[in-house]
Amino acid sequence: YDYDGPLMKTTVPGPRSQELTKQLGDIQNVGAVNFFCNYEDSRGNYLVDVDGNRMLDIYTQISSIPIGYNHPALLKLMTNPNNLSTFVNRPALGILPPENFPDKITESLLSIAPSGMTRVQTMACGSCSNENAFKSIFIWYRNKERGHNTPSEEELTSCMTNQAPGCPDLSILSFMGGFHGRTLGCLATTHSKVIHKLDMPSFDWPVAPFPRLKYPLEEFSQENAQEEARCLEEVEDLIVKWRQKGKPVAGIIIEPIQAEGGDNHASPDFFRNLRNISRKHGCAFHVDEIQTGGGCTGKFWAHEHWGMDDPAEIVSFSKKLLTGGYYQKEELQADKPYRIFNTWMGDPSKNLFLVEVLNVIRRENLLEEVTRSGKALLNGLYELQAQYPGLLSRARGLGTFCAIDVRDAATRDRLLLQARDKGMLLGGCGDQSIRFRPALVFKEYHVHIFLNIFNNVLAQN
């Protein structure tokens, strides 16, 4: 059901997209709009725009389309009359769940639960997933501190006006370059771009350095190990310092690969050591798999590459999983109802789609495909950076979750636009990186279509 290649009719954005952007500009800030899409005509790996341009999509709606556009399995689900009421009647899941909810969750989210985790809480997006995961961590941490879960009278009254001890000065440790969302709680752990943070009140929470490694990792293992050790030491220092400040670190949040921040990798060893530090200091370890989860690294969760039985206390997800949410260890489960709660608590119509997505991933062995395409992509990037050493460097990746650095931001931005006009939709990340975020149905031959066209673009620069 895929098209056989890109097909360009205009430069992008074409005249119709420009017209619509102008129209929308009367209603919203449209500074971020790339172009308008024809989602009906989009298929598989190809996104079609309103001017009839058909582009190979290697960005997939900021990494959120799992199995391509208009996948027949998802369209079929829509035509099943038994599913209609799930779309039409959105329940308040926390109080009045539909009959099939436990089964659907078991069939979908629990079937891919990270090692050691038996409990999952659905949410509606990445931000509420992380915000509520933080809240679970704070509840757990305070109950540990108290030794019981009966708050004092002073806690009960002070919390109503945002004051300690009811609203304690707890913190979440995060990493420079990390991205965990943009609501104010999440934003206090996000440190990827100024534009996200400027002018926003925040919490005084510790920010550790994330290792800045040399690629390919195998070639620089000793230097990289030193850099990682430096960062780990800093993490411990910060935990101690913030405890002394009276703002103890209740949890550590980290991405298995820093995505928005520029596709920064670290070794499995780094994460195993960090996990141990979190244990040693009694902080919850929260792995944010919102962008890395769902199969794009060749395993369903990126943290599986660390090879651990007990990888974390909490793993959050969204994007390619279509629903947001987080897994947690039994002990992190909030002690009382209504502490982790909101009106919708997710959306069962997204769970319906997720069941089908997982079926397709299994039926079509998509994790193996991703591993295969990812190898071809990374090798292709290695060749291109050898061929254009003044332009490209630091090719890196796991599965198809790849990136490469460009000489500078301006050149990167120009390359992205030139590639787009030739039918390749790519995204940037960090200061000067290009990130690859294809769907799981991106095959080896798509890699070759990309490499050919990208080579042409580079040759012009």
Next chain:
Amino acid sequence: YDYDGPLMKTTVPGPRSQELTKQLGDIQNVGAVNFFCNYEDSRGNYLVDVDGNRMLDIYTQISSIPIGYNHPALLKLMTNPNNLSTFVNRPALGILPPENFPDKITESLLSIAPSGMTRVQTMACGSCSNENAFKSIFIWYRNKERGHNTPSEEELTSCMTNQAPGCPDLSILSFMGGFHGRTLGCLATTHSKVIHKLDMPSFDWPVAPFPRLKYPLEEFSQENAQEEARCLEEVEDLIVKWRQKGKPVAGIIIEPIQAEGGDNHASPDFFRNLRNISRKHGCAFHVDEIQTGGGCTGKFWAHEHWGMDDPAEIVSFSKKLLTGGYYQKEELQADKPYRIFNTWMGDPSKNLFLVEVLNVIRRENLLEEVTRSGKALLNGLYELQAQYPGLLSRARGLGTFCAIDVRDAATRDRLLLQARDKGMLLGGCGDQSIRFRPALVFKEYHVHIFLNIFNNVLAQN
């Protein structure tokens, strides 16, 4: 398409609900689960559970079902093949909107825009609506303070580690008893129940008293005016005090009727005066219509009852509007792209439903129906409280957005369960109130069904 009355087969939760609750309990905290539902068989004002009980639903999924269950207009929309791709391909709206997005927004959200507001930003739930509204307010306020929108070098660097001046100590003033969501930013303005706030780090933001009025309002206008004046004075004091503390109030957030906090009303005069205070002190006025919006007060927005041309800088919505979001005045629009941004920025499939909901509201004159049913409901409540003065008091309401107080919390909770076993699904709010949150298709004869049964329940107590 409605049923003709409740029909009860078991007490609630029945055996099947209990079984499913047990099953779900292995995966999640189920302390808040009331019972499991059969959404296929639910229709109009009636919610059917998995044990075949059919209840008149006066709570509607925490006030989030606008025109009843399985409304034919919404089901029809699902069978239109042109709509399928909107459900199957969720776009990153901020960068790659679908072709019909400007038209759909104009046809739906803009057609009901509050007075003076031409711009609307969709979001996915009430919390991200308020969080992003706060962010718009902070950007606007800081640019006013600066006199331009070019941040200093120090701001650019300090914001990356959550420190001032880049992350300034700005505050949002909120009201005791208010509810604006549960992500950490929203939660700092929420003050309705301990269980929401306890153990959560928060911001030192000012909390003003909300008027505690006597009902019926007409009978106590003088005392109530005094109480409102007291609260307004306190608001001004807090604004001055927080400015002196170095945490200036950038915005004031308020619900037109405090919903979760116990259905607390204030007079149009109170809100007009508060609006003036916000203008005088240069704070943005943010009206949270997440629960009050959508027609349940007899006008589309509750703030329309204030009769103002320029009611606010920002009005946020969610729940019955199916999509989240907020309207804003032109000057509140963020100055640069990507400052107000996330992966999905709403969900076009919810906009599709909203267009139909608005059509139904207009076609069936539902705002008039609400006014009519609301009058019958409030009069009925007045009669009941006259009849049971030891049990009931403080009946109040606007449209069908009504509430009544019960002697104490334990009696309130018992009444709710007894009513449920007789086929009336109601919700509590505040410490001892019962709230009425029917759909807009709740007609006068539904009011009478309710009053009859509720009378029977009261007679037993």
